Amino acid sequence: MSNKNLLERSLQAVWHPCTQMKQHEMLPLVPIARGEGVWLHDFDGGRYLDAISSWWVNLFGHANPRINAAIRDQLDRLEHVMLAGFTHEPVVQLSERLSKLAPGKLGHCFYGSDGASATEIALKMSFHYWHNVGHPGKTGFVSLQNGYHGETLGALAVTDVALFRETYAPLLRHSAHVLTPDWRYAAKGESPRDYALRAAAQLENHLAQHHAGIAALIVEPLVQGAAGMGMYHPDYLKLARALCDKYQVHLIADEIAVGFGRTGTLFACEQAAISPDFLCLAKGLSGGYLPLSVVMTTDEVYQAFYHDETARGFLHSHTHSGNALACRAALATLDIFEQDEVIAANRVKAHYLNRAAQPLTSHPKVKNFRNCGMIWAFEVETSDPAFAGKFFQAALKQELLLRPLGDTVYFMPPYVINEQEMDMLVAGTLRALDSCDSLF
Numbered sequence: 012m013s014n015k016n017l018l019e020r021s022l023q024a025v026w027h028p029c030t031q032m033k034q035h036e037m038l039p040l041v042p043i044a045r046g047e048g049v050w051l052h053d054f055d056g057g058r059y060l061d062a063i064s065s066w067w068v069n070l071f072g073h074a075n076p077r078i079n080a081a082i083r084d085q086l087d088r089l090e091h092v093m094l095a096g097f098t099h100e101p102v103v104q105l106s107e108r109l110s111k112l113a114p115g116k117l118g119h120c121f122y123g124s125d126g127a128s129a130t131e132i133a134l135k136m137s138f139h140y141w142h143n144v145g146h147p148g149k150t151g152f153v154s155l156q157n158g159y160h161g162e163t164l165g166a167l168a169v170t171d172v173a174l175f176r177e178t179y180a181p182l183l184r185h186s187a188h189v190l191t192p193d194w195r196y197a198a199k200g201e202s203p204r205d206y207a208l209r210a211a212a213q214l215e216n217h218l219a220q221h222h223a224g225i226a227a228l229i230v231e232p233l234v235q236g237a238a239g240m241g242m243y244h245p246d247y248l249k250l251a252r253a254l255c256d257k258y259q260v261h262l263i264a265d266e267i268a269v270g271f272g273r274t275g276t277l278f279a280c281e282q283a284a285i286s287p288d289f290l291c292l293a294k295g296l297s298g299g300y301l302p303l304s305v306v307m308t309t310d311e312v313y314q315a316f317y318h319d320e321t322a323r324g325f326l327h328s329h330t331h332s333g334n335a336l337a338c339r340a341a342l343a344t345l346d347i348f349e350q351d352e353v354i355a356a357n358r359v360k361a362h363y364l365n366r367a368a369q370p371l372t373s374h375p376k377v378k379n380f381r382n383c384g385m386i387w388a389f390e391v392e393t394s395d396p397a398f399a400g401k402f403f404q405a406a407l408k409q410e411l412l413l414r415p416l417g418d419t420v421y422f423m424p425p426y427v428i429n430e431q432e433m434d435m436l437v438a439g440t441l442r443a444l445d446s447c448d449s450l451f
């Protein structure tokens with residue numbers, strides 16, 4: 012097998028996600044033969060440091076020996092059994108452990124496969140809850156400007172990224188988008204916290220007027236990923252929680268991208284000392300190994316469905332709900348968090364990378380350099396609309412997998428990245444920026 016052979020066959024047979032396939036006439040696909048730690052290796056001796064954790068999923072490196080061993084062990088016992096009417100040890104253990112770790116009292120776990128299916132579950136459950144408790148008029152959803160919650164129709168309706176949404180607008184239910192607390196939108200001289208308070212005041216106006224028709228507010232806590240790693244002050248979450256309580260609206264925390272240590276705490280909501288009514292998790296949940304998502308909710312929500320009448324139950328399903336192999340990967344991931352004291356170790360790594368990144372923060376083309384936990388981002392001053400694709404290519408030449416969102420370059424590395432690799436990441440990013448000079 013060679014790179015060339017595989018990429019030609021892939022272009023014939025595979026329709027790749029989030030891609031205008033014609034662009035591959037110019038931009039070659041990157042064939043990957045194997046992964047190890049933070050590295051992805053191709054067939055011809057090339058390698059790439061996976062600085063975005065393969066779309067934000069990988070936590071402890073590719074081919075992690077401990078997660079591999081857990082999956083192998085599970086493979087010889089039980090690969091999968093349907094979760095309607097049946098149960099198994101990995102899904103029970105995982106639910107118990109997640110409930111202990113999650114903020115507040117989220118004792119009931121409902122499983123899906125992808126992140127988008129978790130969003131759908133939370134939206135449907137919230138609506139159905141209000142229906143079951145005698146508020147059938149609460150059918151609307153509120154989400155943040157520039158928010159992202161997945162690509163299926165229900166999730167896309169609460170997503171506000173024009174490129175993904177506009178074409179499908181006629182298929183989408185109306186959802187209200189309120190002012191984002193992302194501090195890049197703060198007025199000159201306004202602190203991130205002051206701006207967050209202003210955004211929360213706008214949320215209050217909206218809820219005060221429309222709460223009778225609103226089931227839930229859905230947010231990405233602390234970091235709006237697809238918006239270009241837009242970061243915001245935790246006081247926004249505190250206020251949003253209080254407003255949801257005041258106006259009887261559910262709070263859905265979409266921690267699909269930010270959960271599992273990405274923001275510096277196991278869950279982002281911890282930094283605001285709040286607990287949502289629904290917590291959506293996916294991506295890093297299985298260490299990035301297998302598609303697995305979960306929606307965790309309260310006893311109050313659960314009890315509103317618990318009834319003699321079948322249709323009052325939550326009859327939603329995904330065939331691979333609670334897949335045993337994926338749950339074992341998730342259990343092995345939680346073991347690593349505990350055994351290696353990952354949250355504390357990441358704090359040391361983040362400190363190191365912030366220091367190492369000094370030449371980037373002072374680079375004349377770099378704006379808004381920011382960090383939250385194990386996420387770093389900055390905007391590049393460029394007028395080239397094709398910047399993202401060109402920078403991606405320039406980074407590959409530096410052995411880095413970096414995939415800018417518009418003019419935002421971000422790092423979201425696996426937590427196993429070491430100091431030498433962090434130095435390579437910064438040096439390679441600087442060289443890629445400088446080799447893109449013609450773009451500015």
Ligand SMILES: *Cc1c(COP(=O)(O)O)cnc(C)c1O
Nearest residue numbers: 125126127159160161236267268
């Ligand atoms: C990735 C993501 C999703 C969607 O997850 P998929 O597994 O791609 O369906 C939803 N919400 C957020 C915040 C995400 O980052």
